[in-house]
Amino acid sequence: MTLQNRVQPDGAILAHPARGAFMGNRGILHDDQQRLGAARWRNRTWVCCVLDFKGRQRPVMAPGRYTELFFHDEAVALAAGHRPCAECRRADYERFRDAWATAFGSRPAATEMDATLHAARAQPGGRRLRRHEADAEVLPDGTFVDAGNGPGLLWDGALWPFGPDGYRAARPRLAGGITCLTPPPTVRAMAAGYRPQVRLDRVA
Structure with a gap:
């Protein structure tokens, strides 16, 4: 059975068979039958993790x-509101903190980043994440935007449309005002030097 645990850049959580490059959590969102309930988060600590760490193994959605x-x-995880x-x-987390400190002027604790990110991403009582408007020409690489017919990643001077199974062929980068999916604090951290891991190997 394909479980509903594949997160998209706009925050939607789908049942899709493609294997991701990263894992994360937001608390317990499923029931004893491995079905997602109405909640899309149970805490403010939304992390992005590696798939293999110290040989740990666990059943999925136990x-x-x-x-x-x-x-x-990782770019998808950041767009959906997660952090390293x-x-x-640890090394990526410290790089993210360093970039955050450059952007905001102080080196934060994890709880400070989580509180700031949660205020920027979460709409109380809803399943959708917040959006904000920005100038496409000043957004850093790694930012996800609304490309008109779905999410798109700004990367290396181009726009990479995204679907549940990966990226599509690159298109010219957009200009002017645009709806940004990646939360503003994360955009600022990327503009200050944090470069997420992007997997373009499955371009269709």
Whole structure:
């Protein structure tokens, strides 16, 4: 059975068979039959983790355990509101904190970043994440935007349309005002030097 645990850049969580490059969680979102309920988060700590860490193994969506969520790559995870995990991705977490400090003027604790990100991404009582308007020409690489017919990634001077199974062929980068999917604090961290891991190997 294909479980509903594949996160998209706009925050939607789909049942899709493609394997992601990263995993994350937001608390327990499923029931004892491995079905997602109405909630899309149970806490403010939304992390992005590696798939393999110290040989740890666990059944996916086990009763009473946090819901394992999967992302095509790190850019998708960041767009959906997650940040690097401080345990299994310590070096990336510190790079993210360094970029955050450059952008905001102080080096934050994880709880500070989580509170700031949650205020920027979550709409109380809803399943959708917040959106914001921005100038496409100043957005950094790694940012996801609304490309008109779905999400698109800004990367290396181009726009890469995205679907549940990966990226499509690149198109010219957009200009002017645009709807941005990646939360503003994360956009600022990327503009300050954090470069997410992007997997373009499955371009269709």
